[in-house]
Amino acid sequence: MYPAHDQADRMTGWGHTCRWLYNTALEQRQFAWQQRKATLGVTAQCAYLTEARKDFDWVADLPAQSGQQVLRNLDQAYRNWWNPQHSAGAPTRKRKSARLSVPFPGQAIAVRRLNRRWGVVSLPKVGGVKFRWSRPLGGSVRNAVVSFDGVAWHVGFGIHAGVTTPEAHAQLDRVVGVDRGVKVALAMSDGRMWNRTFTTPGQERQLARLKSKAGRQETARRRRGARTSNRARKIRAEIARAEAKVRNRRRDFVMWAANRLCHQYAVVKIERLDIQAMTATAKGSITEPGRSVRQKAGLNRAILDKGWGLFHTALDNKARATGTRIGRVPAAYTSWRCSRCGYTDRDNRDSQAVFRCGSCGYEANADVNAAINVRDAAEAASPLTGRAVRDRNRKASCRPPTQRRPNTALETGISRLF
Known part of the structure; x- marks a missing residue:
């Protein structure tokens, strides 16, 4: 506008x-x-x-x-x-x-x-x-x-x-499992993988420089006890514009993906994740400080950057127009379980991208193997997230x-x- x-x-x-x-x-x-x-x-x-x-x-x-x-x-x-x-x-x-x-x-x-x-x-x-x-x-x-x-x-x-929402999807027999990751945003059980980067290295450096400059200005302002200057407001406006571009690209990607999945499949299964708990800080307290705080902070940024929660919301919204059913399955051991023989062990996953079963020798992309497990898993009894289940009695x-x-x-x- x-x-x-x-x-x-x-x-x-x-x-x-x-x-x-x-x-x-x-x-x-x-x-x-x-x-x-x-x-x-x-x-x-x-x-x-x-x-x-x-x-x-x-x-x-x-x-x-x-x-x-x-x-x-x-x-x-x-x-x-x-x-x-x-x-x-x-x-x-x-x-x-x-x-x-x-x-x-x-x-x-x-x-x-x-x-x-x-x-x-x-x-x-x-x-x-x-x-x-x-x-x-x-x-x-x-x-x-x-x-x-x-x-x-x-x-x-x-x-x-x-x-109104259709009573049934046009593709009644098509079911897909979707695994959300930090390296690859979305991996499907049919072998497809969708990923997109929302910032270039140059934009990341520029945003880091602007935030560093804004932090120095804020520190100087507090020391002097002065009001926010016009120059500081301009820096904040530049940061806001840069972050808004990233948000718009992320929103475009998740809605693009949700639109295609809901039109192509009658049932879309995803892991039931408590994203708020997964991205909680690991700092701890003074008496009990946390461990691997910087590594956990990097993981939190990677999860939030891929828009896991936004993708879930986009799926629910688009499913109302296509008649697609969104299934939520337990997330436990989907990354460690072999989709061919069912053998479960953490050593099956050699790396972030390679899955090699220690029992039958099956090799596949780790994210695609997890997506197949999500597709074949039984849906959870409760449609609520972990946080909502904990708050149910209080509600x-x-x-x-x-x-x-x-x-x-x-x-x-x-x-x-x-």
């Missing part, structure tokens, strides 16, 4: 207001439960939002429909957390460094097409904004989200296309987790909203 300078400035302020509103509403819910054992709903919080709009001009500048949609999103996050069959965890605060976004309901916007490549969306209090028409809408517009990723503005439309109680008390500024805002 290509807003004018004043339009971009106003929407940037709205993005920060939406983040503040989400965090304050979350603190209000936690405060109400801890102090009064009361559960607030979206209806009550919308009434408090109306009162806040009377007291704060910067809150009143945000379109009322957008503020109400932010509260509905928080309410949906709580419902997902309370649902024992949903894998979502407890709602958390939005960071200042997160992607800015402003939601709009469908009745608050109007979309008009100019030609084959360009369109105009009319937003409340902003007016018409040109955007690149990247694909046909294919239905009636129900909502829109305007976001800024550090590089450019984007607008995404939620469309009611009248399409069923509908009680928020114990968290810190709100700070003084937020308590003041909460008391005014109460």
